Amino acid sequence: MxxxxxxxxxxxxxxxxxxxxxxxxxxxxxxxxxxxxxxxxxxxxxxxxxxxxxxxxxxxxxxxxxxxxxxxxxxxxxxxxxxxxxxxKSVRPLPEKWHGLADEDTKLRYRYLDMLMNPAVKEKFVKRAKMISAMRDFLDSHSFLEVETPILQPLYGGANARPFSTFHNALEMKLFLRIATELYLKRLIIGGLDKVYEIGKNFRNEGIDRMHNPEFTAVEVYQAYANYNNMMELTEKLLKHITEQVTGSLQCSYQSVATDLSHPFERIHFWEAIARWTGEDFSDATRDELLKYLKSQKIEFDNNAPKHTLIDEIFKEMVESNLITPTFITDYPIELSPLAKKKHDEKNTVERFELFWYGMEIANAFTELNDPIDQRQRFEQQMDYRAKGDPEAQVLDEEFITALEHGMPPAGGLGIGIDRMAMILTDSYSIRDIIIFPLLRPK
RNA sequence: GGGGGUGUAGCUCAGUUGGCAGAGCAAUGGCUUUUUAAGCCAUGGGCCGACAGUUCGAAUCUGUCCACCCUUACCA
Incomplete structure (x- = not known):
């Protein structure tokens, strides 16, 4: 009025x-x-x-x-x-009226004061909320059902990461905080919920820096009778929808670098991407050839690492930072993707893609592996890596395999890192700018 | 973890060669009926990040530690 x-x-x-x-x-x-x-x-x-x-x-x-x-x-x-x-009544003084809070640590510990004194801080969290609500609107309107699966899990899975562990007193049971929602959402696909998604926190017991917080928010989406190509289309539509809803256009600027989302996103085969930015074809390379290349580029690596880790290392060092406009990287080596379905026309390769934007991995998706025999072998391979010293290799989940044995329809699955997307859409340099209360060491 | 930087009043910041701990905002007491970073006068407020050392004397110099930021390495 x-x-x-x-x-x-x-x-x-x-x-x-x-x-x-x-x-x-x-x-x-x-x-x-x-x-x-x-x-x-x-x-x-x-x-x-x-x-x-x-x-x-x-x-x-x-x-x-x-x-x-x-x-x-x-x-x-x-x-x-x-x-x-x-x-x-306020019995403590507010921060200085002209400068507000300046010390980074104080700004994070007293977020409520920072957002009170500095409208730009509050605005980021408003945008983040808009982003999530645009995502929910999009998925709901495409007939996906939002569900909630356990955060406390007897066994963790669905990603390569170290978990937090805790204990339930009444059941006298060790529990883990989930590192991904994947394995429970697939059980729902088996149970006949053909299109499901979950937006929620994951927890990974790893380092903290400007790209990582121990608890972070992701969305995972699963669709029966779909493959990774369908998920690629879905991802692109979803990303464009959200960007348009939040920023008002398909033009985006992050840390003074502009990207244009109005064109179809480029799709590059994993090995082709490596070839494009290294000048070499490593698709049939031996371990020695990989080692030689890593040394020639002065990339640090673990001498005992298995071949696929070396390949991953080359990809991360040589390719990722070049992927500024949204780009799909497709068809990953099988060893890097124990939950994805094999490509029938390409050896040792799975139907998987990752979406990169401003050099950051934004989305990860694949045609889900629905063959219980193959899945058991993949888990066993992971357990073997674990035995050889990789603490992030995945663990064999018998109950998940039992679920697969009852029959899972072909399905596509997709995960999107919401914090990283929020960083881009709010032009935030650090993940701590868009997580309201990031984990801090106690004062 | 490695390299670089920062840490002084509730907040934002000065602090000289090693010589009494400072300003603005905020607070408290006055004056002020159109201000807007209001103004003027006065008052209170400090383990100078922590501990140890050098020195007649340390916010200042040295060492160790703690926290944060940047950078680098790892997971999204």
Whole structure:
């Protein structure tokens, strides 16, 4: 509703500044959407109320007022207050009004103060929320069913990562916090929910830096009777939809680098991508050839690492940072993808793709492996890597294999890292800028 | 983990060659009836990140540790 001069209003908010001139005073109040100036006069309020306001109200307090709208000499819309009540008292001072909080550590530990003093901080979390709601709208409107699967799991799986572990007292049982939602969502595909998704936290017991927080948010989407090509189309549509909803266009800028999402995303075969940025074809390379190349590029690596880890290393070092505009990398080596279905026309390769944007892995998807015999062999291979010292290799999940043995339809699966997408869409350098309360060492 | 930087009042920051611990904002007490980073006068506020050392004397020099940031390595 548009209000004009002389209209009566009742409003409430937090006091952000206060200027007392003796027998009159100005304050500014704000709430989550707006700010406005209030004017208090001795002759309007009377001595008792005016003095009480002047003495007792501080910056940070919440106030409720009634009054009439007017414009000051400088044209600022202001409420001439005729009555007020205190809604809540602040007994600690707010940060400095002009600079706000500057120390990075303080900004994170007192996020509520930072977002109060700095609208840009709050705006990022509003955008993040918009992003997730656009994602949900898209998936719902494409008939996907949102589900919630366990976070506390007797066995973890679905990704290569080290887990957090905990203990349930009543059952006297060791439990893990999930590292991915994958294996439970596939059980739902087996159970006849043909299109499902879950948006939720995953937990990985690994290092913290500007790209990683121990708990992070991902969406996983599964669709029966689909393959990775269908998931690629879905991913592209979803990403474009979200970007358009959040930023208002398909043009995106991250850390001063522009990307245009209005064209179809490029698709590059895994080995072709490596060939393009290394100048060499490694698809049939021996371990020695890989080692020689890594040394020639001065890339650090573990001497005992298996061949597929060396390949992964080359990909990460030589290819990823070049993938600035959204690009699908397709058809990965089988050893890197123990849950993906083999390609029937290409040896040692699976039907998998990853989507990169600004050099970051945004999405990972494949045609799901639905053959229980093959799946058992893949798990056994992973257990072998684990025995040879890879703590992130996957663990054999008997109950998941039992589920597969009951028959799983062909299906496509997709995972998207929501935090990284939020980083791009809010132009945030660090993941901690878009996780409201990132994990910090205790003070 | 390696390399570089930072840490001083509630907040934002100065602090000279090693010589009494400072300013602005915020707070408290005054003056001030159209200000908007309001203004003026006054007051209170500190384990100078922690510990040890050098020195007559350390915020300042040295060492160790802690936290954060940047960079680099690993997982998304």
């Amino acid at each position: 548009l209000l004009g001069r002389g209209d009566t209003v009742r409003i409430a908010g937090r006091i952000m500044s206060k200027r007392v001139h003796g027998k009159s005073a100005f304050i500014n109040i704000q709430d989550s959407t707006d700010k406005i100036q209030l004017y208090f006069r001795y002759d309007v309020l009377g001595e008792k109320k005016y003095i009480f306001f002047k003495k007792m109200f501080d910056i940070g307090d919440f106030i409720n007022v009634s009054g009439t709208l007017f414009r000051t000499h400088t044209g600022e819309e202001t409420v001439n207050v005729d009555d007020y009540t205190l809604l809540a």
